[in-house]
Amino acid sequence: MNILIVDDEPLSRSELSYLLKQNITVAKVTEAEGIKDALSILLTQKIDLIFLDISLNEENGFTLAKELKQLVNPPLVIFATAYDKYAIQAFDINAIDYVLKPFEQTRINQALKKANTALLNREQLHKEDNTAPKNTADFITLTADEKTAVIKTKDIVSATVESGLLTITTNANRNFVSHETLSWIKKQLDPQKFIQVHRSAIVCLEYIREIQPWFNHTFVLILTNNERVPVGRSFIKDLKQRLNM
Incomplete structure (x- = not known):
């Protein structure tokens, strides 16, 4: 298990790091003192x-926890704090445990056991998803103004959401607008051919022509139809893996 400690107190990080390393399930412990450092490591x-x-x-810390939801495979979260008053809020955002300072070896081991079980369950679900037949289609239909458009999925260059409207762009530079969601179109598309690069954008890998640096160490994609699509920071790692960067 690879673990990241995010705490602004060096002594607290050092204490927790020591306790974690006593557990055989822990492979590596990395430390960050704030959200910026943590995002860079992630x-x-x-x-x-x-x-x-x-x-x-x-x-x-809740700010970072909410940012994690944008990651393709977000890490599990255990809150480690001196305050017990935030416990309900922590579990509302699906934290798997809530550990109070000062830390104790027995309590840390209990938390790690929960995490290990959750990771094994996630891995099993991932295997089942990969072996299950993909429910993707050769065509999708969009209805607007009492007209239904039939779109070949192989022609889709991008799908973006802005102001609550989904826009699908094809390689013929045609745009189709709908009130459907990004998650809806994502389920219709082949995950081997399409990739989400922003919380509001999905693109077809074969229509990416160029990748350019952009603000705050992120990127912008130039597609074959000259469309420019920004890459969210939390999607960079997955994009690089898919493109062998």
Whole structure:
């Protein structure tokens, strides 16, 4: 298990790191003192579990926890804090445990056992998803203004959402607008050919012509129809893997 500790107190990070390393399920422990450092690590390393403090100088651990939802395979979260008043809020965002300071070896081991079980369950579900037949289609239909358009999925260049409207662009530079959601179109498309690159955008891999650097160490994709699609920070790692960058 690869673990990231996010805590602004060096002594607290050191104590927790020591306790974690006593457990045989832990392969590597990395430390970050704030959200920016944590996001940088998450984009470059495979992290299975985060021990996350809530009070991070002027930052809040819940901010990072919500950012994690944008990741393709987000790590599990265990809150590790001196305050018990946030426990209900923590479990509302699907944290798997809530550990109070000062840390104890027995309690840390209990938390790691929960995490290991959750990771094994996730791995099993992933295997089942990969072996199950994909429910993707050669065509999709979109109805607007009492007209139904039939679109070949192989012709779709991108699908983007803005102001609650889904726009599908094809290689013939035709745009189809609908009130459907991005998650709806994602389920219709072959995951081997399409990739989500932003919380509001999906693109077809074969229609990516160029990748250019953009703001804050992110990228923008130039598609074959000259459309420009930004890549969200949390999607960079998956994009690089898919394109062998």
